Every structure is written in C-alpha cells, then in structure tokens.
Amino acid sequence: MPREPRVVMGVDLNFNNITYTIINLNSELVSMGVIPFRGLSRALHLRKLAEDLQRKHPRNWRFLKWARRIRAKWLSRARNILVDSAHRVSKKLVEVAREYNAVIVFEDLEKIKENSNGGRKLSWMKPLWCYRRIQEYTEYKALIEGIKTIYVNPAKTSRKPPNGKKIRFINYRFVQLGESITSRDVVASWNLALRGLKQMRGFWVTWSPNSPRSEAVKTRAKRGNPEAKKHTQLITAIHK
Numbered sequence: 001m002p003r004e005p006r007v008v009m010g011v012d013l014n015f016n017n018i019t020y021t022i023i024n025l026n027s028e029l030v031s032m033g034v035i036p037f038r039g040l041s042r043a044l045h046l047r048k049l050a051e052d053l054q055r056k057h058p059r060n061w062r063f064l065k066w067a068r069r070i071r072a073k074w075l076s077r078a079r080n081i082l083v084d085s086a087h088r089v090s091k092k093l094v095e096v097a098r099e100y101n102a103v104i105v106f107e108d109l110e111k112i113k114e115n116s117n118g119g120r121k122l123s124w125m126k127p128l129w130c131y132r133r134i135q136e137y138t139e140y141k142a143l144i145e146g147i148k149t150i151y152v153n154p155a156k157t158s159r160k161p162p163n164g165k166k167i168r169f170i171n172y173r174f175v176q177l178g179e180s181i182t183s184r185d186v187v188a189s190w191n192l193a194l195r196g197l198k199q200m201r202g203f204w205v206t207w208s209p210n211s212p213r214s215e216a217v218k219t220r221a222k223r224g225n226p227e228a229k230k231h232t233q234l235i236t237a238i239h240k
Helices: 039-056 065-099 107-115 119-143 186-198 224-232
Strands: 009-012 017-024 029-036 102-107 151-153 165-169 174-177 180-183 237-240
Touching: 009 186, 017 065, 017 165, 017 186, 017 224, 029 065, 029 186, 039 065, 039 119, 065 102, 065 119, 102 119, 107 119, 119 151, 151 186, 165 237, 174 186, 180 186
Parallel strands: 009 102, 029 237, 102 151
Antiparallel strands: 009 017, 017 029, 165 174, 174 180
C-alpha cells in the first residue's frame, strides 16, 4: 500500500559517503545525515591491482595460470564488495525514509553521463555502475515498503544556494551558506530534495524513464578548512 509522503528526502551519492537532506512539504529543513560508503574505494583499489598485473605482463598474462587466477579473484572480490555495499546503503536509506515517511529523490544518472566530458567518461564508469545498483536496490526495497522514489536532473545542485542565502566556496568540499559552514554534498542533497518537491507538485511532470513506477552530526572544521571554525555549522546525523 503506497504511503502518503509527509517529507521529501534528497540523496546525493558520493565517492565515500551518501548524504541526504530531508525537507517538509513547505520546503523547510527537517533533518540531514551522512551514511559512510567505503565500498567503492576498496573495490577500485582491487580493480587497480588487477590492471597493474595486466600492465606488468601485457603480452602473456592470459597464458599465466597464476596471473589469471589472481586477477579473477581480485575482480570478483571487487564486484562482491560493491554489491554488498550497495545493499547495505540502500537498506539504510529505506529505513530513514520509512522513519520520516519520505519520498526518496535521486539524481538522474543519465543526466550526469550527458553532462560529463569525454575525457572523464571512463573514470565515471565504475562509480556510475555502483550508484545505479544503490538506486535500483533502494527503489526495490522502497517499493516493498510503499515508499515512492523519483529522479531529477542533478545539474548545478552543488553550486546553487538551496535556502536563498549567499553561497561562498571555501574549497572543493566546503561552502559557506549564509552564516553556516557545510559541505557541497549537503548543498547538493538539499537542492535534490527541493527539485523533487517541485516535481511532485507538477513543475517537472516527467518521471525518470529509469524508474518503473509512475508517480544534525556536526560538520566539524578539519585541517585545511580553518575558516569553518568562525561560523555556525549545520547539524546532520551520521550513521555507523
């Protein structure tokens, strides 16, 4: 039985974490959180080991039984890590959505592929494969719980101020949003939630073709970011 949503949860998929922001139907901030995601970096490390082995024996690795065995072992382990991590993250996302009775808003990965340039396309292939699994597993688990999942264009979501306040980029990771310091991941997930809310209201009426359905922890100042100590910080929740 589909749930009637009370809030909207924007989800930003990143290399080492999954950041979400929850807003109510009046666009007011409700909660934020970060789910650690280490599977991708571990899997890419194993994949790099396999590629290094091929480069070390470029002509005859296919004929070396031990090389084929080790390479296959590393690649299999990398895939298993990605699948297990995607299942764990998707389970946590659905738990949060169920707790708040939220619509889940994901970024449309096809739009990311369109916006990426050719030189970076190959570097995006493995992360996109993993992000798709997270989205697919989340949507499947959410469907069982009667939770809606929608997709929006992620263009410029990490650059636009979601609350109408002036935004200043401190470095590649942190921004000053009005009087607060937060991460670009939070800004992106916040904007995704706002775009999802607009789509629900009919501003953007096209649902993602990828969808089969129609329808705070402290951001502490770290080394290299001393300016964060000078301002109020947004509060989010971190999941183990």
